[in-house]
Amino acid sequence: MLVNLETALMTPPFGLLLFVMKGVAPRSTFAQIYMAAAPYVIMNIVVMGVLMLFPELVQGALRMVSIR
Numbered sequence: 001m002l003v004n005l006e007t008a009l010m011t012p013p014f015g016l017l018l019f020v021m022k023g024v025a026p027r028s029t030f031a032q033i034y035m036a037a038a039p040y041v042i043m044n045i046v047v048m049g050v051l052m053l054f055p056e057l058v059q060g061a062l063r064m065v066s067i068r
Contacts, residue, residue, distance in 0.1 A: 003051070007044040010037050 009017045012034075021033045051058055 003044050003048050007041060007048070010041050010044075 009015070012018075015034075018030065018033055018037065021037075022028065022030065025033070
């Protein structure tokens with residue numbers, strides 16, 4: 001869910017993180033900022049796909065960190 005939220009914040013139409021980066025680097029254009037963020041968006045989509053295909057990864061990680 002967190003990966004999905006991060007991807008949603010980095011992509012249009014809202015892209016809140018894009019506006020934050022524009023505030024940090026005011027000389028950059030939105031196109032430059034989006035092109036810099038594109039590899040991370042693609043990586044997040046791939047990670048979400050892997051987690052949907054292999055939910056055991058998430059469940060196994062939860063079992064490893066849970067204290068019983």
